[in-house]
Amino acid sequence: MTGVRTGLVALSIWLAMPSGMADTGPAAGKPLEEQIAICGGCHGEDGNSTQEAVPSLAGQPPLAVTNQLIYFRERLRQSGIMTPQAQGLEDSAIQALADYYAAQPVASSSTTRDDTLYDQGQGLASQHGCSSCHQPDYSGQRQMPRLAGQREDYLNKAMKDYRDRRRGGPDTTMIEIMTGTPDEDIHALAHFLAHLEAD
Template identity: 40%
Template sequence: MGAILAVMAGLPVGAQSLQERVPTCFECHGEKGQSQLPEVPSLGAQPALYTLVELVMFRDKLRLTEPMNQQTVGLSDGDLRALSEMIAKLPAPEPTSDTPDPARMDRGRALAQANRCNFCHQSNYQGVENVPRLAGQREDYLLKSLRAYKDNTRRGYDAQMSEVVYAMKDDDLVDLAYFLARLK
C-alpha cells in the first residue's frame, strides 16, 4: 500500500525512507514476516546476513525479481542492514498446518540427508549467517526456488545450490519442499 500511495502521490518508491517502506514489506511478506501470498517467502527469523545479501542483490540488480528490485531502490547499505536485523528478530514462520503425509515426509527427509542440506542450512534447517532458514518456509516458494536453482534462473552469490539440485528429479524437489515446509 505504501508503494501504491507513493506512486499515486507522484513520488518514486526510491524517495521513501526505510520507515515508510516497512509496511509495504509486510503487505506481501505477511504480518510478522509470515507470508500468506503464493510464492512469496516468509521472512521471519531469516538470518540477518542472508537477508542483507539478498537485499543488496535486489538493490544492485544482481538478482532480478520485481517488485523487490524497485522496493530497494535508493536504500543505503545502512538501511538494508537495519531492515535485515529487524527481519531476523521476527518470529519464525509456523509450518504448514495440514497433517503431514508420513511417506512424503520420509522421502523428503531422506533427500535432505542424502544431499546434506543440513551441512549448510544446519541440522534444524533454521539457517545461519549467509545461509537461509528453510524450516517452515512456504512450500510453493521453496519449490519455485529449488526449480529456479536447478534451471539456473536463480543464482546465489555462488553456484552451490545449482550444483546440489542439478541431478535431482522434479519429484524429488517436490518432496523436499513438502518436507521442509512442515518443519518447525
C-alpha cells in the same frame, strides 16, 4: 566519499540513464516502520508470508536477507518485483530490515502434512547434506537462509529456479547443488522443510 563533486556525478549519470532505470523503490529513504509496512504488503507484517510463492522472512539469519537485498539492488539478481523494490535502499536500512525479520517468530505451516512425503523429504535432505550449511535444525546461518517453516510453494519455486538456472546472483552454490534434481525430489524436500517445526 561525499561532497559537491559527488552530487554532480549523481546528476550527470542520472541524466544519462535509460528511462525507468533511475527509479528508487517505494521503501527507500523511509523510516523502518514504514519500510516494514511496505515489505509486509507481500511478506507479511511479521515476516510470515501469506501470499503464494512469496518467501517468509521471519527467523531468517540477518545476512541471508541482507545479501539477497543487495543482489537485487545491485541488479546482480533479477526479479521483476524485487529488483525495482530494492533500488535506493542504503546498506544500513537493509541491515535494519534484516535484523527486524531475524527477530520475528516463525509461524506454523498452513498446509497439511503428508507423513510419507515428509519422511521421503527428510531422507533426501540428509542424503544431500543440506544441514551442513543450513544447520541440523535448518534454521540457517550467515548467508545461508532458514529453510525450516518456509512456505512450501516458495521452496518448490526457489529450488526449481536454481536447478533451471533462472535464479542468478553471485553465489552459485545452490545452482550447482540443484543441478539435475528431479521434480519429485524437490517436492518432497519442500514438503519436509515447510513442515519442520521451528524452534
